[in-house]
Amino acid sequence: MAIIIDEKTRVLVQGITGRTGEMATRLMVEYGTKVIAGVTPGRGGEHVWGVPVYNTVKEAIKEHGPMDMSATFVPAPSVKNAAIEALDAGIKTLVMPVERIPLHDILEIIARAKEKGARIIGPGSLGIISPGKALCGWIGGAKEFAEEAFKPGHVGVISRSGGQTSTVSWFICRQGLGISTAVHTGTEIIVGTTAAEYLELFEKDSETHAVVMFGEIGGIMESEVAEIIKEGRYTKPFIIYIAGRSLPSGIRFSHASAIVQRGRDTAESKEKALREAGAYVVDKPLELASTVAKVLKK
Amino acid sequence: MVRLYEYQGKNLLKSIGVPVPEGAVASTPHEAMRIAEKIGKPVAVKAQVLTTGRFKAGGIKFANSPQEAESIAKEMLGKEIKGLKVEKLLVEERLDVEKEFFLSITVSDSYKIKGPIILFSTEGGVDVEEVVEKHPEKVSLMNIDYIRGLQFSDAQKLVSKLEAPHDTVDLISNIACKLYEVFVKADASTAEINPLILTKDRRMVAGDCRITLDDNSAFRHPEFKIEVPRDMMRPPTELEKIAWRIEEGDYRGTCYFIQLNPNIDEIKKGGYIAFHGIGGGASMLAADALMRRGLKLATYADTSGNPTASKVYRAIKVLLSIPGIEGYCLAGAVMANQEQWYHAYAIVKALREESEKRPGFPVLILIAGNKERETHRIIREGLKDTLFLWELYGRDHIYDMDFLAERMVELVEKYRKERTRHAKALETAHFETSSQPEEYLSFESETGKLIVEPNKCIAPKCGFACIKACRWYGRSCLKIKDGKPALVGSSEQLKRLCNECLACEVECELHGSRAIKIELPLYGLEEFRRRHAIL
Numbered sequence: 001m002a003i004i005i006d007e008k009t010r011v012l013v014q015g016i017t018g019r020t021g022e023m024a025t026r027l028m029v030e031y032g033t034k035v036i037a038g039v040t041p042g043r044g045g046e047h048v049w050g051v052p053v054y055n056t057v058k059e060a061i062k063e064h065g066p067m068d069m070s071a072t073f074v075p076a077p078s079v080k081n082a083a084i085e086a087l088d089a090g091i092k093t094l095v096m097p098v099e100r101i102p103l104h105d106i107l108e109i110i111a112r113a114k115e116k117g118a119r120i121i122g123p124g125s126l127g128i129i130s131p132g133k134a135l136c137g138w139i140g141g142a143k144e145f146a147e148e149a150f151k152p153g154h155v156g157v158i159s160r161s162g163g164q165t166s167t168v169s170w171f172i173c174r175q176g177l178g179i180s181t182a183v184h185t186g187t188e189i190i191v192g193t194t195a196a197e198y199l200e201l202f203e204k205d206s207e208t209h210a211v212v213m214f215g216e217i218g219g220i221m222e223s224e225v226a227e228i229i230k231e232g233r234y235t236k237p238f239i240i241y242i243a244g245r246s247l248p249s250g251i252r253f254s255h256a257s258a259i260v261q262r263g264r265d266t267a268e269s270k271e272k273a274l275r276e277a278g279a280y281v282v283d284k285p286l287e288l289a290s291t292v293a294k295v296l297k298k
Numbered sequence: 299m300v301r302l303y304e305y306q307g308k309n310l311l312k313s314i315g316v317p318v319p320e321g322a323v324a325s326t327p328h329e330a331m332r333i334a335e336k337i338g339k340p341v342a343v344k345a346q347v348l349t350t351g352r353f354k355a356g357g358i359k360f361a362n363s364p365q366e367a368e369s370i371a372k373e374m375l376g377k378e379i380k381g382l383k384v385e386k387l388l389v390e391e392r393l394d395v396e397k398e399f400f401l402s403i404t405v406s407d408s409y410k411i412k413g414p415i416i417l418f419s420t421e422g423g424v425d426v427e428e429v430v431e432k433h434p435e436k437v438s439l440m441n442i443d444y445i446r447g448l449q450f451s452d453a454q455k456l457v458s459k460l461e462a463p464h465d466t467v468d469l470i471s472n473i474a475c476k477l478y479e480v481f482v483k484a485d486a487s488t489a490e491i492n493p494l495i496l497t498k499d500r501r502m503v504a505g506d507c508r509i510t511l512d513d514n515s516a517f518r519h520p521e522f523k524i525e526v527p528r529d530m531m532r533p534p535t536e537l538e539k540i541a542w543r544i545e546e547g548d549y550r551g552t553c554y555f556i557q558l559n560p561n562i563d564e565i566k567k568g569g570y571i572a573f574h575g576i577g578g579g580a581s582m583l584a585a586d587a588l589m590r591r592g593l594k595l596a597t598y599a600d601t602s603g604n605p606t607a608s609k610v611y612r613a614i615k616v617l618l619s620i621p622g623i624e625g626y627c628l629a630g631a632v633m634a635n636q637e638q639w640y641h642a643y644a645i646v647k648a649l650r651e652e653s654e655k656r657p658g659f660p661v662l663i664l665i666a667g668n669k670e671r672e673t674h675r676i677i678r679e680g681l682k683d684t685l686f687l688w689e690l691y692g693r694d695h696i697y698d699m700d701f702l703a704e705r706m707v708e709l710v711e712k713y714r715k716e717r718t719r720h721a722k723a724l725e726t727a728h729f730e731t732s733s734q735p736e737e738y739l740s741f742e743s744e745t746g747k748l749i750v751e752p753n754k755c756i757a758p759k760c761g762f763a764c765i766k767a768c769r770w771y772g773r774s775c776l777k778i779k780d781g782k783p784a785l786v787g788s789s790e791q792l793k794r795l796c797n798e799c800l801a802c803e804v805e806c807e808l809h810g811s812r813a814i815k816i817e818l819p820l821y822g823l824e825e826f827r828r829r830h831a832i833l
Contacts, residue, residue, distance in 0.1 A: 019550060019797060020604055075549045076514065099552055099603050103512035104444075104485050107405065110412050111444035124603075126635055138604065141635035141668035149633055161579025163602065163632030166667070167696060170633045187578065187603075188514075189487065194409040214579060219407045244582040246589055285583060286697040 001207035002130035002181045003156070003198070004093065004119070005033075005069065011136055012060060012067040012091065013038040014074055014082045016048045021073030024097070024127075024138040025049050028071075031143050033134040036064045057089040069093040071127070071136050079123070080105035087116050095136045096122035099187050110192050120192025126162035126184040139165060139184065153178015155292055156202040156211040158195050160185050160221065161243070164214040164285070171289035172212060177296065180208040185221070196224040199234040210237040210296055212288050217244035217267050226273035237295045239280040241288050242267045300511040300524050303346045305388045307507030310484060311491070316476045317503045321390025330371035333389040334364040343370045346386040347379050350425070350508075355379050360392055382532065393503060398422030398493035399462070400429070401474055403481045405488075406441075414442040414481065416453075416474060420460050422493035423505075436460065448478040469502040470494065484522075485515035517546075528556060535560045537616055540822045541599075544612045548745060551605025551636075553613045557620075558595050562830070566622035570596040571706065574617055576630035576641065576665070577602040584629030584664075587699030591707060596620050604636040608745055608798035608818050610644035615820055618652055621830040625660035625710045631696050634667030639771060641665060642673040643800040646680030647816075650807065653684035654729060655833035657720040660709035661686045664702055666693040679808055687713060729833070741775075741789045743796040746818040748775075748803075752782045760809035767801035776802060783813075 011028065015021040016038025026049045028035050035051050037060040044055035054060040061067060070086040072079055072094060079101050086094055087109075094113070101123045113120050121128055127137015132152035139162075140146025149166040151173040159165035165184045172179065183198060185191050195213060202208045211234075215222045222242060228234050245267040271281045280291050302310075308318045320337055323346070324330040334341045345357035352358050357379045361367035367389060377384050400422035406415045419437045421429045430437050438459040442448050453471035462470060473494065481489040488510040495505040511519065516527035526534035526542040534542070541555035558573075559565055573588065573595040575581025581600045588595060599617055601610045617626060628645065630638070642665070649661065661681075665673055670692055681688050687709055695701055740749040750764075757778075764783050768776040773795045776783050785792060803814045827833075 023604070077517070098549070100514045100549065102485060102515040102518065103405065103487055104482060104515065107413055107444045115445070139635060141604075141637060145633075145635070145668040159579070161577055161582075161632075163577035163630075163634050163667070164579035166635055167580075167631075167633040171697070190405055190407050190412055192412070194407070194412075196409045216579065216582065221407065224409055243579055244586065246586050247582060284697070 001205050002133060003201040003205050003208070004121070004181065004183070005128050005130050005134050005136055007032065007034070007133040009034060009134055009136070010066070010068045011035050011134075012057065012070040012086070013051065014057070014070055014072045014086065016040055016051065016053055016073070017043050017046065018073055020097070020138065022048055024071065024073060025051055027138060027140060027142060027146065028135060031135050031140070031146055033136060036060070036067060057085045057091070061089055067091050069095060069136055071095045071097065073097060076100040077102070080109055083109045083120075084112060087112055087118055092116075092118045094118065094120050094192075095125060095127050096120060096186070096192070097125055097127055097137045099124040101188065103189065106188060106190055110190065113192060121183065122186035122188075122191060124187030125191070126165060128181065128183040129179075130181045131179050139182070149173070150182060151178040154180055154207060154209040154296070156180050156198075156205070156208040157182035157213070158185060158198050158211060159183070159214040160216045161214055162187070168212060168214050168285070168288055171286065172292060175289045175293040177293060180205060189219070194224065195221045196228045199225060199228060199238070203234045203236065208236065210239065210292050212292050213238070213240040214285065214288070215240050215242040215270065217242065217247065222270040223273050226270070226277040226279065229277040229279060237280065237292070239282065239288055239291045239295065240274060241282050241285045242270055243285070300513065300516065300522070300527050301348045302509040302511065302522065303348065303386070304344065304507055305346055305386070306522070307509040308504060310480050310509065311476070311504050311507055314476050314479055316473055317501060318507075319390040319393055319503055319505070321388055324371060324387045324389050325375070325385065327368045327371040327375065330387055330389050331364045331368035334361060334367035337389070337391050340392040341367055341389050342392045343367055343374065344388040344390070345374055345379050345384040346388055347382040347384055349380045349382060352379065357384070393495050393505065394498040395495055396498050396500070397463070397496045398505070399470060399496070400426050400492045401470070401477055401494055402426060402490040402492065403442075403478055403488070411441050413444050414478075416440050416442055416448065416456060416478065418456050418460065418470070418474065420462055422495075426492060442478065447482075448475055450475055463496070465500070466496055466502065473502060473504070480509070484509060485512050485518060486510060487512045530556065532560060536822070536826055537619065540820060540826065541613070541616045543821055544609060544616070548609065551601065551603040551609055553605060553609050554598075554600040555613060555616060556598050558598050562621055565596050565620060568622065568624060570594045570623050571625040571627055571660075571710065572597050572617040572620055572623045574599040574601070574613065574626070574628045576600070576628070576634055577632045580630055580632035583631045583697070583699055584627070584702065587703045588627065588706060591700070591703035593703065593706060593710070596623055601641070602634075602636070605640070606798045607640040607644040607800040608743075610641050611648050611800060612818055612820055614644060614648035615823065618648070619823055619827050619832055621832060624713060625662065625706060627706055628663045628665065629702065630665040630667070631699060631702075632667060633693065633696060634665075636667070637669045638665055638667055638673040639669050639676055640799055642676035642680070643771070643804050645677055646804050647800050649681060649684060649686065653686060654727070655724070657685040657723065658687050658713050658716045660706070660713050661688040662702065662706050662709060663688070664691045664695060666696050676804070680804060724833070739785055741785060741792040741796070743793060743798050746798060746816055748796065749815045749817065750783055750785070751813050754811055754813040755782050756809075756811045756813070757782055760806065760811060763805040763809040764802035764814055767805040771799040771801035773797055
């Protein structure tokens with residue numbers, strides 16, 4: 001089990017010859033992800049860490065058969081075209097690690113994905129990992145570190161911050177627990193898959209016994225989590241920390257998503273809604289791991 | 299999020315056929331008078347500042363004659379409204395209002411929507427959030443399918459859900475569609491007309507206009523002349539403009555930089571540190587803790603998303619150029635996924651360049667995650683002979699934010715006690731200035747230039763430190779030829795190959811020579827430092 005990705009997932013890398021694309025390919029291949037092929041226009045015929053490169057997504061699929069997932073390591077202004085190419089070729093999950101994609105490109109990608117029944121992870125997402133099985137994106141950075149930060153187990157992790165995905169997971173593993181799947185939602189104002197949707201997947205995953213989330217000020221993602229818990233669409237234990245409590249409002253805190261503007265997006269309002277829904281809201285990020293350990297031992 | 303001024307927004311509306319009041323922009327009282335004269339009717343004089351509630355704050359006034367417009371302009375120009383200086387006025391015909399509406403297009407991050415939404419209200423002219431809260435029945439809302447766009451029939455449905463006067467439905471629907479067109483064309487995140495005015499003579503006119511542009515799309519819109527596409531209610535500072543150049547056009551990781559206090563004279567009074575986080579989450583955690591402990595942050599910077607060492611180096615150089623700061627804190631409160639040795643080389647190069655000029659200056663570094671051990675080794679060796687008051691922490695302290703804040707406070711206090719002594723020593727100090735090398739090899743990297751001076755090279759005594767470093771951290775741009783370092787391939791190949799890891803320069807220096815220099819220009823920074831007497 002685990003969600004979205006496992007050892008059987010067939011992955012394509014778009015922008016495989018670029019600086020980050022190449023680094024991520026090495027990581028994925030060494031970690032054991034089934035990386036079938038890569039794409040960089042004009043570089044067909046080359047190999048990157050043993051993975052064959054093609055000029056187009058279509059060519060790669062023609063040669064190797066359908067792909068389940070694509071990681072788009074393409075400079076931000078070109079991501080839209082790469083994403084549409086992948087969606088048109090029938091790929092149903094796109095992991096989009098690149099930051100600074102124009103908002104209207106994101107809107108179009110998400111709308112097109114919806115038409116095709118595809119899922120977008122990100123934009124601005126480090127990626128997703130089901131420890132011991134596979135990862136997609138550049139989550140973990142390098143094989144040794146990915147293995148150190150993410151051990152297999154039964155805790156799902158959702159984070160709105162890339163680095164905190166691995167940090168929270170590392171702390172959970174130090175408690176003697178492990179991770180079923182960990183995912184970074186992405187850095188932009190609008191992301192293709194929100195925390196509420198990941199939670200519904202974790203609900204159905206028998207391997208996941210609880211979910212831990214690193215939340216942030218800004219946006220309504222955490223408030224919607226409270227809603228779906230209230231509606232009974234997620235029933236397992238949920239432990240969350242919300243960062244950015246005492247930061248001045250109205251400033252974008254490096255993540256586009258972290259802008260405090262309205263009533264529903266402050267730390268206080270989110271925490272209140274979550275507590276009322278029955279979630280465990282902790283005051284310090286360190287308590288995420290200890291709390292999930294306590295909850296699961298009950 | 300870059301906000302456009304009212305007049306800019308209205309120009310956009312006008313360009314696609316949305317009626318706006320007759321008027322123009324004035325920068326002097328005389329201009330204001332001339333515009334009013336031309337309009338030949340009573341006018342409204344509106345301060346162009348990026349804030350709401352201008353009327354209550356005295357930023358909108360009415361004039362019955364051109365002379366009156368002139369005297370209002372005289373009074374308003376140069377004045378501050380909600381802390382923002384008024385530099386431009388919009389002088390336009392005063393409308394006879396029959397009724398006010400509201401139209402707004404924005405994006406919703408809700409999992410149910412994830413796309414544009416349009417809001418219409420028959421209660422215009424007031425804060426719409428208030429209306430949503432108090433009179434939800436007077437607001438109608440619709441999701442827009444991005445691929446289909448907003449069709450006229452959709453807009454009619456949206457408008458006729460509420461009790462708008464019968465003859466206005468089509469007028470409003472038409473403007474709604476045009477507003478959506480502006481929203482898409484301008485790459486906006488919000489486009490709003492509030493109030494949308496029905497005049498006594500049954501015209502439908504945009505009374506005000508607020509458009510917020512998407513930061514990430516600024517490169518597609520040179521017409522807006524955006525200097526720094528960051529979410530700020532004020533004009534960018536000089537350093538913010540310099541820092542933006544680090545980021546603009548270089549998509550290798552991100553470098554975010556804003557001044558939490560834009561006023562350098564305030565910072566010079568003391569108590570401020572330069573704050574630099576790694577990753578959004580970590581930065582928030584650390585900034586939060588430092589502020590709670592009473593430290594004042596001059597900046598909020600963040601380098602993440604696997605940036606090059608050159609990008610991080612430039613960020614640190616800008617941070618250390620803030621006049622009057624009493625410390626530098628790099629807070630990587632994160633088990634980072636990116637290989638942190640790039641941050642390490644950036645830190646070492648930047649700090650070694652600053653060391654002699656900053657004896658006793660507090661430097662607190664928390665860095666952990668991928669390649670942590672090597673990262674710490676590089677930083678420790680790089681800083682051990684510097685004059686900073688520096689401390690380095692790793693994974694044992696990642697979520698130990700109160701500890702970090704405590705250390706920072708202590709270092710700053712220590713620095714203050716010693717500062718007079720250091721200042722005296724600096725008065726008589728002489729610094730070497732680098733001279734033009736006579737014989738050298740060089741190539742241009744993506745954002746800089748690498749220079750090797752073989753006659754300064756001490757190889758093989760150094761064990762070919764530069765070549766080993768380039769092989770390990772870089773992409774093998776250097777090779778050994780006749781016992782000395784040489785370049786691999788043509789300048790085009792090298793430009794593509796070099797990942798600007800800075801390891802060769804730093805390792806050469808740490809192994810006893812200075813045969814390699816990587817120049818990473820920062821346009822305008824040197825001049826800024828000279829002006830502020832930063833050595």
